[in-house]
Amino acid sequence: MAHDPPTHLRWEAESLWQQLVPVLPHLSVEVLARCESTNSVLIERARRAGGDPDAPVSQPGALDAGAAGNAPTPHGRRGGDVEPCLLVAEQQTRGRGRLGRGWLAAPGTSLTFSMSLPLAPRDWSGLSLAAGLAIAEALDPATEGAPPRVLLKWPNDLWLDGGEAGKLGGLLIETVTVGRRRMCVVGVGLNVQPLPATLAAELGGHASVSALDPAATPPGVLARIAGPLVNALRAFEREGFAPRVAAYARRDLLRGRAVITSAAPPSSGQCEGVDELGALLVRADGQLHRIVSGEVSVRPVVQGPAAATRPGVR
Secondary structure: OOOOOOOOOOOOHHHHHHHHOOOOOOOEEEEEOOEOOHHHHHHHHHHHHOOOOOOOEEOOOOOOHHHHHOOOOHHHOOHHHOOOEEEEEOOEOOOEOHHHOEOOOOOOOEEEEEEEEEOOOOOOOOHHHHHHHHHHHHHOOOOOOOOOOEEEEOOOEEEEHHHOOEEEEEEEEEEEEEOOEEEEEEEEEEEOOOOOHHHHHHHOOEOOHHHOOOOOOHHHHHHHHHHHHHHHHHHHHHHOOHHHHHHHHHOEOOOOOEEEEOOOOOOEEEEEEEOOOOOEEEEEOOEEEEEOOOOOOEEEOOOOOHHHHOOOOO
16 A cells, blocks of 8 residues: 655755854754654764764763863864754654653654754853753743743753743753864754644643744744854853853743752752852752752742642653
């Protein structure tokens, strides 16, 4: 029996390339119909280009950048052999999220892509916050007198309408040393249209960009956020997170809420926002604690009748 060929979206890759290449010379834009994980594809490419297939992958700042900068270039290759790439997958079969969690997405209704580029900031702290903020502002520009609809849950999630509508998307940022350079891979997953019922039931509370723009499509959302994301990454390389603290505070989902953390101490407390390095500030037992992302999970305390029915914000 004949089967209809799969329907692919129009990604306008050349237009994306023209938009981004002035900021990222030598950029390539690629679209795959299917892959396990766009982050994994770009990490493996970076490892091969650097001549070290076992190069460790880390969260930003987890490796000593100074040591990496003094490392010899494997097999005589140059760090410049790895150029920036925007890689889009219409379907990810093994999408990855933070702390080893899976990232589930549906073809045609979700946007999944990764951006790889060499970065050399003075301090990597706060990178996921800066990247998430750029995406939130692109999807939901500030309107005078109106509260923002897209909020940020430290350290790498986007939520809609104060978290009550559900999770909109998330980021996974990883780095790998290539020669004398550090390659950064920023993975983004966003729900663009409502997910199929079976997947929505599996995920629990979720939201989609269609709540902001009913006509939103994955290619259209990518065209909207790619430029601001690249500009934010370049700005972070020059300035760090400090100049964006106030902007982040306006969209901070956790600020002023009671939170539960997997850190010890504290296991719970009152969130007081983030500092200039992107650390979460939690007051507990009269002390202000700084929590860095690492392997820490944070969620707000859900109170009232919704606590029995609404999934926890994770």
